[in-house]
Amino acid sequence: MTSDTALDLSARDRRLIWHPFTQHANDSAPIVIERARGASLFTPDGREILDLVSSWWTTIHGHSHPKLNEAIAAQAAKLEHVMFAGFTHAGAVELADALTRKLGNGLERVFFSDDGSTSVEVALKIAYQYCANRGEARRRLFVSFEHGYHGDTLGAMSLSRGSGFFNLFEGLMCEVKTVPFAATYEGDAEIGIKEDRAIEALNAVLVEHKREVVAVVVEPLMQGAGGMRFCRGRFIRRVAELARKHGVLVIFDEVATGFGRTGNLFAFERCGVAPDIICLSKGLTAGYLPMSVTVTRNEIFEAFKGTNFDKALAHGHSFTANPLACAVALASLRLFEEERTLERIAAIEARHRAALPRLQAHPLVAKARVLGSILAFDLVSAPSGYGRPGYGSEHSRRLREWYLAHGFNIRPLGNVVYLLPPYCIADAELDRAYDGLLAGLDWLGNAG
Numbered sequence: 001m002t003s004d005t006a007l008d009l010s011a012r013d014r015r016l017i018w019h020p021f022t023q024h025a026n027d028s029a030p031i032v033i034e035r036a037r038g039a040s041l042f043t044p045d046g047r048e049i050l051d052l053v054s055s056w057w058t059t060i061h062g063h064s065h066p067k068l069n070e071a072i073a074a075q076a077a078k079l080e081h082v083m084f085a086g087f088t089h090a091g092a093v094e095l096a097d098a099l100t101r102k103l104g105n106g107l108e109r110v111f112f113s114d115d116g117s118t119s120v121e122v123a124l125k126i127a128y129q130y131c132a133n134r135g136e137a138r139r140r141l142f143v144s145f146e147h148g149y150h151g152d153t154l155g156a157m158s159l160s161r162g163s164g165f166f167n168l169f170e171g172l173m174c175e176v177k178t179v180p181f182a183a184t185y186e187g188d189a190e191i192g193i194k195e196d197r198a199i200e201a202l203n204a205v206l207v208e209h210k211r212e213v214v215a216v217v218v219e220p221l222m223q224g225a226g227g228m229r230f231c232r233g234r235f236i237r238r239v240a241e242l243a244r245k246h247g248v249l250v251i252f253d254e255v256a257t258g259f260g261r262t263g264n265l266f267a268f269e270r271c272g273v274a275p276d277i278i279c280l281s282k283g284l285t286a287g288y289l290p291m292s293v294t295v296t297r298n299e300i301f302e303a304f305k306g307t308n309f310d311k312a313l314a315h316g317h318s319f320t321a322n323p324l325a326c327a328v329a330l331a332s333l334r335l336f337e338e339e340r341t342l343e344r345i346a347a348i349e350a351r352h353r354a355a356l357p358r359l360q361a362h363p364l365v366a367k368a369r370v371l372g373s374i375l376a377f378d379l380v381s382a383p384s385g386y387g388r389p390g391y392g393s394e395h396s397r398r399l400r401e402w403y404l405a406h407g408f409n410i411r412p413l414g415n416v417v418y419l420l421p422p423y424c425i426a427d428a429e430l431d432r433a434y435d436g437l438l439a440g441l442d443w444l445g446n447a448g
């Protein structure tokens with residue numbers, strides 16, 4: 001493809017397409033990507049952009065991996081799709097089997113849907129109806145955390161009230177109480193106190209709304225879109241124990257943290273506690289196709305059985321358990337073994353840690369933090385109008401554009417800057433990323 005074609009595509013895109021999370025009045029034209037390999041995206045004229053946010057956190061083994069490509073091609077030649085009510089296929093069964101084995105902890109029943117948001121909607125509906133089916137109709141309230149983010153559909157938005165993205169939609173939302181999240185960073189001396197306060201606040205809500213709460217929904221170890229806020233595993237354990245003491249279901253949204261992001265295959269493994277319901281998406285299909293799962297304990301599933309349809313779960317999508325998506329998800333799980341992916345993630349974590357002192361020495365960097373494959377920090381003394389939620393803030397946009405112009409796909413979340421690379425990223429590419437990260441901060445310091 002010539003650059004002329006790219007220019008043409010870009011112009012036609014601007015005429016025809018409405019992009020996600022984009023202010024079209026002031027955003028620059030989208031960059032045309034023609035192909036991708038490993039950690040790199042390539043424009044039609046051959047310019048390389050390091051994909052340091054794994055294309056919205058989905059690409060885990062790298063772009064266009066030969067084995068994943070092969071798995072999809074082979075599946076397409078056999079069965080591209082079949083409706084999933086009244087039918088099944090080997091890919092869905094094998095994937096459910098592999099996932100439930102890896103999850104363990106009684107998480108044994110798999111419901112398929114299409115993306116992270118729908119996996120959360122399904123979890124909400126399952127939890128709500130589980131209470132109703134058991135005759136606990138007073139339970140209609142959910143509890144989520146400040147800065148939590150669970151997706152863009154109505155139920156998921158309601159849980160994401162504390163993220164600041166959705167204030168306009170308040171009138172459409174369902175009932176949710178939001179409590180503090182004990183976020184931490186390297187060298188945080190106050191974390192113990194913050195955890196105690198957050199747990200007290202959660203306890204107060206659960207006591208005040210005794211027998212009214214359906215479930216507590218939390219992103220274990222890391223709140224993603226709400227600002228890459230990490231917490232300690234023991235905090236999540238205390239949250240789950242407290243919820244259970246009050247007879248409330250525990251839902252872990254591992255849409256972002258699942259599949260190795262935080263160092264273990266699932267973040268809950270580092271928390272010493274498992275949920276009643278878990279949501280998985282993003283890395284599930286290694287960034288190839290939209291699919292998600294909501295996995296529950298069998299006891300929850302059993303409560304949906306009855307002699308008429310009323311007790312059944314009224315939910316399903318056209319593309320539920322799409323065979324192509326199942327095939328690539330299975331191939332991705334095999335890659336974790338074949339390529340010893342978790343060891344590679346540990347190496348990325350070690351390299352991030354080694355880079356920390358350099359970052360921490362920069363005058364614009366505060367609260368630097370590392371977790372698994374993720375490195376994040378806050379920008380110091382954000383100019384006015386630049387603090388949270390500030391997703392669309394001018395500085396954030398300009399920094400993003402500076403990084404793109406210099407070959408790095410880095411997308412600050414307001415004043416939070418982070419790297420979240422595909423696990424295939426090479427050491428040399430990581431070093432390039434740290435250098436680029438710092439160069440962008442120097443530019444911002446001088447420009448500001």
Ligand SMILES: *Cc1c(COP(=O)(O)O)cnc(C)c1O
Pocket residue numbers: 115116117118120149150151152219224225253254255256257281282
């Ligand atoms: C991205 C994300 C979602 C929403 O997933 P989509 O696929 O974008 O709908 C939900 N929860 C968490 C924790 C996420 O990071």
